[in-house]
Amino acid sequence: MSPTILQVEGLHKAFGGVQAVADVSFAVSAGEMLALIGPNGAGKSTCFNMLNGQLTPDSGIVRLEGRDIVGLRPRAIWRLGVGRTFQITATFASLSVRENVQMALYSHAGRLRSLLSRFGAAFGGEADALLDQVGMLDQAERTCGVLAYGDLKRVELAIALANEPRLLLMDEPTAGMAPKERVALMELTARLARARNIAVLFTEHDMDVVFSQADRIIVLDRGVLIAGGTPPEVRANPNVRAVYLGSAH
C-alpha cells in the first residue's frame, strides 16, 4: 500500500448560509490518480480551493503528508510540494516556454532575489528535461503568449512538476481541449504520476477521461460525497446514476 499523501477529513464550507461543501473526507495516495467529479455547482471548485489555499474551510482538516495545511497561503502550500494547474491556463505570456519552467525552478531553489545575475543562466538543462517529458521541448524558445491552448496545458504541467511535487492539483485539466488531446494529456499525467510516485487529484467533466484514467473516483453532489471507489464501482453505483441521469431508479 502506497503512503497517503493528502488526507482530507470533515471539510466544511458555507457561503452566507448556503452549505457549499459539507463533511467531505477522502485521501489520495502516492502514485494514485483520484478524480473528483460531480454535476455543475456540486462544490468541486470550492473543495479544490480549500486544498490549494485560496479558501479557508469553516472546519475540517487537510493534511499533506501528515502536516496540517489549513490556513496556509497558496505559495506556502506550493513550498510543501503541491503543484497546480488551472482550469484556465495561467502561464507567463511574455516569457518563453523554457523561461516559464525556469521561473518555477528558480523559485523552488530560492534564487529569484538576485538583482545582478542573468536569469536563464541556471536550470536550463532541468527545464529542458521537464519540457521533454511533456513533449514541449521543440517549442522551448517560443513565447507562451502565442502557443495553442493544448500546448499551454502541457507547459503548465511542466511548471507544476518543477518543484518535484508530492501532490498535483489539477482543476479541469482538459477543459477547452479537443477530445483526442484530452485523453493524451491525462495519459501523460498518469504516466508521470506513476513514474514519480506523485498523488494526483483532478476534477473533470469529460467522463471518457475520468473513467479511463482515474484509479479511483469520488462523486460530489450538492456539497456532499455520495460515492467513491474504482471506476467500475462508481459506474455501477445507483446514487451516481441518479445524479447524472436525473432519475432515482
Add this chain to the structure above:
Amino acid sequence: MTLASILIQLLNGLAAAASLFLVSAGLSLIFGVTRIVNFAHGSLYMLGLYGAYSLIEFFGRTPLGFWGAVVLAALAVGLVGVLIEVLVLRRIYRAPELFQLLATFAVVLVIKDIALFTWGAEDLVGPRAPGLSMAVEIMGRRIPAYDLLLIAIGPVVLALLWLLLTRTRWGALVRAATQDREMVGALGVDQAKLFTSVFFVGSVLAGLGGALQIPREPANLELDLAIIADAFVVTVVGGLGSIGGAFLAAIIIGVAKAFCIGIGTVTWFGFEISFSKLTLVVEFLIMALVLVVRPYGLLGKPQAAQRAAEPAPRLQVPSWTFALVWLALLALVPLVADRYTTILLTDIVCFALFSVSLHFIMGPAGMVSFGHAAYFGIGAYAAGLLMKRFGLPMEAALLLAPLVAGLFAIVYGWFCVRLSGVYLAMLTLAFAQISWSIVFQWDSMTGGSNGVFGVWPSAWLADKTTYYYLALVLCGAGIVFLWRVLFSPFGYALRAGRDSPLRAEAIGIDLRGFQWAAFVLVGALAGLAGAVYAFSKGSISPSSISIAQSTDGLIMVLLGGVETLTGPVVGAAIFTWLRDVVARNTEFWRAVMGGVILLIVLLFPQGLVGGLKALVARWREQRA
C-alpha cells in the same frame, strides 16, 4: 469645540462635498463605461468655473443671469467633453489603456493653454449668487445661504442620477456596459453613441461642479490638476464606478477637511500643529485606512477580471556596444556644443533616468504610477535640504538623497502594492500630491512656494561641462543598472507577476514582496535623478514634485513607447528638447506640446520607438 462650531464645520464640509461629488461622479461614470481614466476631467471642472464666470459677466448679475450662466456653462462643458471623445478618444479605444491616458494628458495641456489664452493668468473672482448672498443664522452662527443650497444640490443630483441609471434605457445600457462592455457591444448596442453620451453626462457633471463653485472659489489655472487629485481620492474611497460611493466619500472627505480647517492651529505637548495645513494629509489617511480595510472602496466591487490583454512583447537586451557607442557620443558632445546645449543635455540625462525608472515600474513590473514625481522631488529636496539645512557637504547630500527617496518609497510602496490597476495608479497620485502639499506648506523647512535656493554643487563640479559628466556618469549608471536588473531573476519575477499573479503565487513567488522591493528601487533611482537635477539648477521648486512633473514622466515613457527599453530614454530626450524649443518661442508651449502628443498618439499608437520599429519592419518586408 462647541456644538455650534461643530455644526458649522459640518455644514461647511457638506457644502464643499457637493462639487467634489459632482466631479467624482462624472469621473466614475466615464470610467465605468469607457475604462478610460480621464485626466482631463479636472480641466472640464476648471472650464466650468471659467465658463460660468464669463457667462455671468455677459448675462449680468441677476438671479436669472447667474443660474442661466451656471446651467449653460455646464452644458457647454458637456459639449467640450463630447468634442474630446469624438475627436480624440474614439480613435484610440482599441489602443493600449496607457495610450488613452497619454491622450487625456495632452488634452489637459491643451485646455490649460486655451484657458490661459482666453481668460489670462490672473485669478478671476466671481460674484456671489444674486439673491443668495445673505447669510442664514443657525445656532448663533452665520452660514452663507448659498452653502445651504449646495448642501441640497448634492443629494438632488444623486437622486437624479439614480433615476437616470435605474429608470431609463440609457441607464440600463450604462450599467450593463459598466459590468461587461464587450457583452453590450456583442448585443448590438451602438457603442460609439453610448460612449459619447456618457462622456456628455460625465462632462456636464464636471462642468456643473465647477460652475457651482464660482461664488466660493476664484477661477484659476491650477484647478485642473488640484481637483483631479481630489476626485481620484473620492472615487478610490467610494469605489470606482459607484455613484453612491462617490457621494459618501465626497461627504466624508469634505467634512474631514472642513474640520481640519476649523480646528486650526492647536498646541499639543508644546508642539504647534496646524490642522488647517493638514487637510491633504487627512484626506490621505482616510484613503489609506479605507484601502487597507476595503481595497475596492467603501461601496465598490472588485473589478471584473479584464479579458486577456495582448501579452507584452519580449524585451530585448540592449547590447554593450549599443550602450558604449551612445555613451561615447554623449561624452563627446560638450567638446563641440555650446554651454546652452550642455545644460539642456544635463536636463535630458536626469529626465532619462527619471523616465527609465518610471518605465521599470509601469512596464515590466506592471504597476502604473501617476505620482512618480514624488520620488524625483523628494530626492531633489532631500539633496538641497541636507546641504542647506543640515550642513552636509554637497557630495554627501547627493549620495544620501536617493536613500531618503527610497525611505519614502518604502512607506508609500507598502500601501501601493496592495492594489493594482487603476486603484494603484490613483493611490500613487495621491501620495505624490500629499508629498507636494507637505513641501508646499512646510515653509520653515522647504521654503514653501519659493522653494530652496543656492543649491549649487561644490567648486570642483561648478563648471557646467564637468557637472554634465557627473550627471552622465550617475544617471547613466542608474539606467544601465535598472536595465540589468530587468534581466535578472528579480526582474523576471516581476515580469512573471505582471503576466499572471495567479501563477506566480502558485509557484511560490511572494509577488507583493517583489513589487514592494521594485517600488523602493525605482523610488531611490528617481530620487537620484532628482538630486542630480537639483544641483544642476541651483534651486528647487515645488513644481519638481507636482502632478505636472509626474505626468511629464508618463508622457516621456509613453512617447518613447513602453514596450521597448530605449523608448523611455528617447521619449525623455525628445520631450525635454521639444519643451525647451517650444517654451522659448511661445507662451503657449503646453498647447503646442499637447498638440504634438495628440498627433503622435493618433499616428503612432505604440510610441515613437515602437512605431519606428514597426515602420522599419514593414519597409524590410516590402524589400524582401
